[in-house]
Amino acid sequence: MTDTAADDQPRIDPSTRVRLHDLAVRRDRDEWIVGRPSTRTFVALPAAGARAVELLGEGCSVARTARTLRAETGEEFEVTEFVKDLTALGFVARIGDRPVPDAAPPRASLPWLRPHRVRLALHPALPVLVGVLLAAAAVVLFRRPDLVPGYRDLLWSPHGSVVLLSGAAAGWTLLLAHELAHLVTARAAGVPGRMRLGTRLQFLVMQTDISGIELAPRRHRLTAYLSGIALNLSVASSLVLALTLTGTGTTAHRLLAAALLLALLPLPFQLMVFTRTDLYFVLQDLTGCRDLYGDGLAYARYRWRRLLRAPRVRPRTPRVTRADDPSTRLPPHERRAVRLYSVVLVVGTAACLTFMAVVTIPLDVALLVRAARGLGPEHGLARNADSAAVLVTLGGINVLWLVTWWRNRRATDRRTRR
Missing domain, CATH: 3.90.930 (Outer Surface Protein A; domain 3)
Known part of the structure; x- marks a missing residue:
């Protein structure tokens, strides 16, 4: 008792x-x-x-x-x-x-998707099939280099509003499929998973929380992390094969080429591991780190404080010593990975924020101002339609980023207080 x-x-x-x-x-x-x-x-x-x-x-x-x-x-x-x-x-x-009082478990996305219904997502033959499809597309592109996509393929219609709206619709559809691949593979491993909107620096992203996959075997973990990339590559490979069946210059060919480029465009973003992309979790798993981002950020802050509080910079402030180094509490294999990742984190974040300040914000402002000036009875129907499409699409994305950032920030603050 x-x-x-x-x-x-x-x-x-x-x-x-x-x-x-x-x-x-x-x-x-x-x-x-x-x-x-x-x-x-x-x-x-x-x-x-x-x-x-x-x-x-x-x-x-x-x-x-x-x-x-x-x-x-x-x-x-x-x-x-x-x-x-x-x-x-x-x-x-x-x-x-x-x-003991127990909080309600986090709500899972698509709860009707039971593990036994999607167990084939973890079948060992599935990566082989993806590899075969990718190899077939590579052979086609080698023999038909004219099918290699370029940025002009996105301009499949002379109407800018049509290009913008169709690109946004296709892009978000592919993004949803990408995250659904994470959810399905995690669910097959017994992890509930939840999809939601999020922000990574200046990027609006859809992300799938598959916390708990750390308890699964390594093959299942890596499959869950890489399933989104595998889906994009599979879609792109299928589109390459479909392009061989359409005539160059036809509407079907232009649409397939535009869809191919949209399927490939998210992949370079995965290399930005400092924003915790899919490849970041692969890197964290392979290095054996528990929290590569958090530990890397803590180490970068330590180095910054040590630089600022050096005697020659601020003589009267307490000096930061090596004893304050948070990475010393980590095992040797984690310490090396965290210190190297901290460099990638600082350089990558600085580059992204600089690009946002120099390119993204001025470009968005210019496009929004131009679109606003294109509205009015003195302009034709086509000009008004194009301007409205730019305002709705580009303005909507920026508003959605702000709302998502604020909502997630408040949720994080509530968790911290609890």
């Missing part, structure tokens, strides 16, 4: 037994990944921590768990504090005879 503390939370004493929620455990290098798939919450623990979870899950009391760990490792462990940490993570269902 347990008592309750002043804050109405169950008290944990040496005789306390706890009941854990269904947890998944996977070994990763020298640590263990322990998580609760339904809430997409996971944590990296040392071997002793994973053993403590196992003992508590078997019904051992706090005192017995501590004695067993001491006998097995020769060290003392604060099992009481460990149980409190597990409770804060939402891993504990009951302490003694008292249930």
Whole structure:
């Protein structure tokens, strides 16, 4: 029997037994990944921590768990504090005879999409089929270099509004399919997943939260990370093959060429790993880092503070020493990756923001001003239609970016306060 503390939370004493929620455990290098798939919450623990979870899950009391760990490792462990940490993570269902309040799990996108319905998304033959399709398209382009797309293929219609609207519709359709590929492969691995809008620096993106995939085998993790890129390449390869069946200069040929370029355009963005793209998660997985972006950002801030607080720059400010280096707390293999990534993070972010200030903002403003001036009865119907299309499409995207950024910022602040 347990008592309750002043804050109405169950008290944990040496005789306390706890009941854990269904947890998944996977070994990763020298640590263990322990998580609760339904809430997409996971944590990296040392071997002793994973053993403590196992003992508590078997019904051992706090005192017995501590004695067993001491006998097995020769060290003392604060099992009481460990149980409190597990409770804060939402891993504990009951302490003694008292249930632990549990928050509702995050809502998943397309909940009717059950794992057994999409299990073929993780079949080993699927990457082979994608590779065969990609190889066939490469052979076609080698033999027909005139089919290699160029920016002029996007201008398939003499009407700018038609090009803009059709491009936006096709681009967002491909983007939705890209994220749906992530969702399907993650769902096949038993991870709920949720699609939503997000921002990456000045970019408006659709992103799929597949937190919990870290508990899956490596092949499943990499498949989930790379499935969106594989879908774009598969669509592009199929369009290349379809182009061989249409006559050059026909409307069908121009439309297919424009769609091909739209399918390929998002792929260079994936190389911008400093914005946490699909390839960023592949890189994080292969380097064995837990939070490559967060640790890289912390290390970059440390280097910046050390530069600013050097005696020759600000003599009166406290000096930042090597002891303040956050990367020293990381394992050697993570430390090297984090320090190198921090350089990519700083340089890439600076380049993107500079491009936005010098090119993107002035161009958007010029296009919006020109479109606004093109509206009115003194202009023809075609000019008014083009101007309205630019205002709706370009202006709508910028407004949507602002709304999405503000909404996600508020959600992050609420999580931080909690």
